[in-house]
Structures are given as structure tokens and as C-alpha cells.
Amino acid sequence: MDAIALIAILALSALAFYLHASKRHMRKAVSNLGGPYNIPLLGALQLAYRFDPKNIFQIPTELKNKYGDLFKLWALNRLIVISGDAEFNEQILTSSVHITKHRLYGVLHDWLGVGLLTSDGQKWQSRRKIITPTFHFKILEEFLQIFKQQSEILVECLAAKADGKTTFDVYPFVCGATLDIIAETAMGTKVKAQTGGTKQYIKAVTEMTKMLGWRFLRVHLQSEVVFSILHPFKKLQSMKNLRIMHEFTRNVIKERRKALEVTLGSQNPSAGTTSETEQILGTKKRMALLDVLLQATVDGEPLTDEDIREEVDTFMFEGHDTTATALSCTLHLLARHPRVQNKLLKEIQEVLGDDLESINLMNLNDLKYMECVIKESLRLYSPIPIIAREIKEDFKYKHSTIGEGVLPAGSELVMGFYVMASESKCFENANEFLPERHQQPAKMHNFQFTPFSAGPRNCIGQKFAMYEMKVVLTNIIRTYELLPYGEKIDPLLGIVLRSSTGMQLGMKRRAT
């Protein structure tokens, strides 16, 4: 027995020594970076396990104050570099080599497959090339009609709460609108999230994003196997939701394929669309993202249904959840800042008058103060608070204070957008909601504030989101006065930013 124990100890020690030694070159490469104390072999595991969805906004700030904008920590034999450094981020984000998403994004694979958000290499490049034209400004112009119609429905839905007394969470209302918008614009399909249709799908999406947000920061639950063993009930629930969501998206694709075949098969497509088909297509001539995917080829081969399904799921998720959070936070902040709200209303009246029909891309571009309001809301409540990459090849950087350095292949990089956007050295009174700060030419590094990320893997839907938010805000602000009711936002990290208190406010119809 003693001999077996001794052999086991020796074997474990040898393994530990091997693992430690195998990372020697990495330790040497990042010796120029500070960071918390790493217990031999364990690293700063105690810290990794302190992170939870709530304190994810405080701990990185504490660490940054202690160790600087760029620091390292080890979790077992994993090297994690955390960056809140604009100069460093610029070099990594603009690189076309270091674009591999971190394994954290793996929790999304069962749902989104390996689509634009999660893929890398050749696959990502060819998908990005196919999809980019579907966000061209000419197409966005056509989407304006849908932004208007859906925001009018949202305004009607909010009427029940707008009695000047009720405190409510605006997020579920806005979320219904953004889901309707992405489904109708990008997929050419009406899901009627705001008016009670497709309830099952919406419930499944809501439960799924909540559950994935919970798993995201629990390192051990990122493995499907461990998650299934430790939380079998949640795994079953998640499988049920996946079935509902995938069935829904497969049906969307099937219907759209059918409709497209009819359109393409008819002699005069613009005149020959049947009213049923037209209903599914949304309008006759719009080339929705889904149409493009259905007709795309890679190396002469059409995309498979599964290829298309992963993009449809990616856009249905990424295209509604982020914007819903951004819009709800903006409304919540406006409710608490009547001065800003009044100034915004004045701008809307001056630029657009009373007629919603007059909205076009040009006059939306003229809503300059609104743009500052949205930016300031994104700064305080960044919908995507962190992003992360895996470093596959040595990454050499030059830094004005740190000097030259290397992030060795095999290391992991986390970029904290949330922490950077609240940096008091760059933003005076950083905790205050001051849209005017975005009117001055920025006195800071361009990469200090990147809510949509930047470089080749930036947000493909950035312009879409800005126009969508402008139309929805215009419609709400000119109909309702927002009132400072309820609790303040208490940020939590889902995959997208959430609040434990919801996004509360009150509303009162404006006198006409």
C-alpha cells in the first residue's frame, strides 16, 4: 500500500513538474507583465472562482487598479492575459491573424453552431464575405419601414403601462420589438413576438440566454459533459429549448426557401409574387440575409441547410438581444435624466417634425444628440461587456510604456470593454450619464471605447443597430414622457449584459 501511494505521489509530482516545465517559455514571455500572485501549479485559481455574473464588473476594476491595464494570471496551466489597454487592443483587434474566438464561446455551439460569431479561419472569412453586403446602406434604407412599423407596435404595447403611475421593466417589451425587427428584416419572416405569436420560441430564447449567461462564467460548467453530470435537469431543459429553437429556425428556412423558389421561378418576379408568398417574404424585392444565404455558394457548392441554420440562429440571437439591452438601458437612463430627455425631444422635433413617414437615413444621421445619448448609454452599460480570444500564434506587440512584448501561442486574452469605458482618466465623472461628452473631439485613444468591437471581427450589425435604435427611440420619446420610477440598473453578466433589477421606469403619454 505504502509503495502504491509512493508511486502515485511520484507520478503526480512528475506530471506536475512536466506541466510546469512545459509552460516555462510562456512564463518567460510574459514576465514583463504584472498580475496577482500565482500559487505554483494552481495559479490564481482562487481568483478565477471568485468571478460571478455580478462581481465581474468590480473584480477586474480592482485588479486593474492594482496591476495596471494589461496583466496576467494563471489558472492551473492556462495563461490568461486581461487587457483594459487601448493601445494593446488596437494591435490585436486590427490584426487579421489573431481572430480566433475563446473557448468560452463554445457554450454557444449547441445553439448557434459555428456561425459568423463563433467561427474562425477560412469558414469565418467566406461567411463574412457572403454576409457583409446584406448590411449595405441601401438595404438598411429598405429596412426603415419595418423599424417604423415595429416601433409603432411597441408604442401601442407600452400604452397599457403609460398611466404615469406604474413602475415596470421595459426590457421584455423592447426585446419583443427587436426580435420582430431582426426576424422580419434579416429573415423576411414575421414572428409576432410583440403581439403574442411564436411564444414558445421566445420563451426558449429567453431561458437559453439566461442559462448560458449563468454557465459562461463558471469555468467548470463550460464543458457539456460536466454540465450534464452536475445539472442534469438544466441540461434536459436546455435540450428541450434547443429542440424548440432549431425546429423554429428550420421552419423559417423551409418556408423562405419555398417562397424564394416561387419568386425566382416566376417569369416576372416583381409582379408575380402571390400574396401568401409576399407575406412570408415581407416585401417583394427585399434581399434579406436569409435569401442571400439560400443562394450563396462556397467553392461552387451551395450552403447546406445546417450551414444556413447556424447563421439564422446567430443573427436571430445576436441581432436582437444586444439591441434590446442597449435600448432598454437608454430608456432607463433617459427616465432618470429629464434634462437630457427634453433636449432629445427637442432635437427629434426639429430634425424630423411630427411625421414619422419623413424618416430616412439622411435625417436619422442628423440626429446627432441622439447619437451621443446612445453612445453614452453604451459606455455606461456596454451590452457586450467583455470579449475573448485564443492566441494561436505568438503575438508581438509594441507599447509606449510597457515596451515590446509577446503574447505566446496558447495564451488566452480577455478584453474588458466595460472596464475601459468607465476609465476615469479618460472620462471625467465617469459614472455620470453625460451625452455631451461625445460632442467634443475625443481626447483619448480611439480604442478606449469600442462597444461594437473593432477591426475585421467588429460587429457586422453596428449600423443596423444604430438606425434601429434611433427609430425606436424617436417613436417612444415623442409619444411618452419617461419617468424616473423603480430601482436603478444592477448590472449582471449574461452573455449579453443583464440587470438583476430589470430596466425599470414609468411612462406618461405626452400631451398632443
Ligand code: HEM
Ligand atoms: C447595440 C447593439 C450591438 C452591440 C453593442 C454589438 C456588439 C458586438 C460586439 C462587441 C461584437 C464582437 C464580439 C466578439 O468579438 O466576440 C459583435 C459581433 C457581432 N455582432 Fe453585434 N452588436 C450589436 C448589434 C448587432 C446586430 C443588430 C446584429 C445583427 C443584425 C449583430 C450581429 C453581430 C455578429 C454576427 C457578430 C460577429 C461578427 C464576426 O465575428 O464577424 N450585432 N457585436
